[in-house]
Amino acid sequence: MKKNILFTLGILLLLSCRTEPQSSMIARSTIKIEEGENRESIIEKAAHVVPTVNQLDALQNEFIAFIHFGPNTFTRKEWGNGMEDPAVFDLRTLDTDQWCRTMKSAGMKMVIFTAKHHDGFVLWQSRYTEHGVASSGYRNGKGDVLKELSESCKKYGLKLGIYLSPADLYQIEHPNGLYGNLSEYTKRTIPRAVEGRPFENKTTFEFEVDDYNEYFLNQLFELLTEYGDIHEVWFDGAHPKRKGGQTYHYAAWRELIRTLAPKAVIFGREDIRWCGNEAGATRGMEWNVITYPEDPNLSTEFSDMTDNDLGSREKLYTGKYLHYQPAETNTSIREGWFYRDDTNQKVRSADDVFDIYERSVGGNSIFLLNIPPNREGKFSPRDVAVLEEVGKRIQETYSINLFENARGPKKVLDRNSDSYLVVNNDDHSFTISLRKPTTINRLILQEAIATHGERVETHGVDAWIDNQWVEIAQSTNIGYKRILRFPEVTTNKIRIRITTSRLNPAISNVSAHYYHARPPQLSFSRDKEGAVTITPSQSVFNWNLHGENAAENLNAGYEIFYTLDGSEPSRHSLKYEEPVPVINSELKAVSFLNEIQGAVERETFGIAKKAWKPAGVSSQRDRHPATAAFDANPFTYWQSEEKPTPHFIAIDLGSEQELRALVYTPQTFYPGGMIAKGDIF
Secondary structure, eight states: OHHHHHHHHHHHHHHTTOOOOOOOOOOBSEEEOOTTOOHHHHHHHHTTBOOOHHHHHHHHHOEEEEEOOSHHHHHTOSSOOSOOOGGGOOOOOOOHHHHHHHHHHHTOOEEEEEEEOTTOOBSSOOSSOSSBGGGSSGGGGTOOHHHHHHHHHHHHTOEEEEEEOSOOHHHHHSTTOOTTOOOOOEEEEESOOOTTOOOSOOOOEEEEEOHHHHHHHHHHHHHHHSSSOEEEEEOOOOOSOOOTTOOOOHHHHHHHHHHHOTTOEEETTTSBEEOSOSSOOOOSSOOSEEEESSOTTTOOSOOOOOOSOSSSHHHHTTOSEEEEOOEEEEEESBSSSSOOOSSSSOBOOHHHHHHHHHHHHTBTSEEEEEOOOOTTSSOOHHHHHHHHHHHHHHHHHHSOOTTTTOBSOHHHHSOOTTOOEEOOSTTOEEEEEEEEEEEEEEEEEEEOHHHHOSOEEEEEEEEEETTEEEEEEEESOOTTOEEEEEEEEEEEEEEEEEEEESSSOEEEEEEEEOOOOOOOOEEEEEOTTSEEEEEEOGGGGTTOSSOSOHHHHHSTTOEEEEESSSSOOOTTSEEOOSOEEOOSEEEEEEEEETTEEOOOEEEEEOSOOTTOEEEEESOOBTTBOGGGGSSSOTTOOOOOOSOSSOOOEEEEOSSOOOOSOOOOOOOOSOTTOOOSSOOOO
């Protein structure tokens, strides 16, 4: 019975890929959906939405760096208040060459630098404010961090991008600040001339703007004309405070960028979008062809899209514009965006970063990893070690193509992105034959998105094993790049099947690779009784589509050892076999595979929550009761009713306890429910 069901499903999937007549539609990055247009026509249009030249270039960067640096580095805060004395930026040494060497060794191709964060402190020699590095002690006020980075980027062959925060707390809080000062919109010349500081670039613009927009445009002009080619301008939608009904004249910003930085993509607007989280999480199906209710090329609003489904057929039917817009999967190598310390601030392991690399770059997005320099102006040794190891793994795994001398469609094997195979045969499949049996566990697939857009919706991969085809992987869309990860197989033939698609897909590249398995990264989960379960980190293996234990498949044979006395775990420590009771102590654990030691995971656990019960609550919702705040389940949370503050929750610990600290983990499921300020009694 099972075979019959599978056979019927296969027929249905193949029928959905029937050859369509040749379309005469012109490929563009934005296509309008007409009123009353039928579904078939909408899908045909979606299959003709392609990236711009700059967007394609951004996708081909694949792995890029973010650098958060400024007063927060020295105050140890994530967000400053705008009123910091510039003297707090106590930078004595700076080694941007070390930054670029490290980024290059990791395989990164571009760095985006926070030239101005929300605090308004500028890290270049601006003509238009004294609140910046010019008023600090760095190089006696003559220092220019951005200039040093720009020169290092040229030296090491890295592209440069600029983060310029639209929010500016200094301009909000200062008595003479320009943000929200209710100034009139009048015609103004950009850049505004400053005596003694002429520009080499003589381009000028005329815009009707207010004081703050003029200030912002003047600074954009400096950044886009005095630091070499800029390849990305990053606009953050986060905003700690507003004043005076201030609005942004984004149309003017756009014109300035398009004119002065023709190679640049704009993040947060029409070119590049946020992935929807800051944790390195990826969607199982990341479409870059998405919908907009209005023309995104004319929009003046930020667009933060957080839904899990942005580009399925059902989503396309509801839009008014189809638009190509890649996602950046952004997260930090450290806990937080700015450097705090090397003792208490957690740093991601190489396992974690490499996993995010494969899921993001191999999931049709760009991987943007933040690396915050320390107070000595360098990347810390822990961060450098992780990045160098990640670069080593990328090089070892993906520099060797095991299909190098294989037989099959030449246009998918020639490593030329401009050539492609249009898959329009009856079964929408093609086969690649190796000259001898080869062991693989990674496969890269790429579509010819520059000419044919994103068309593959689902696909499968089979290996010839014991004289029969055996499915080894299946997945959803492909787009720019899909990395398939699966338990190693030894075979001399691989078959790729396109099971559903939007028009006939064009495949530009297929390559095979082998990743030498490392011991898995570990994670802890503790129940209300205080028992801790140690497992391979779920984030590392959340790509698996079949519901099997992917960790077991990829890392069969690993062992876990742990300690509770503060010592570093080794093969001579306690072997993990069942949940471990951990009360008021630190648990350290490590995995081993083939004599290789993995990264040590550690966490300090407090008192168990077995006897806890609510002692009072201001309000609660049926699906999110007060008990969800301490039920030891990370996926549940307490949510109050929308009533005037204060909101409160009181907890009875069941017995008298001596407390030294309280750990509060904010929920991240509901964006309107974050605590801005609170007290503990």
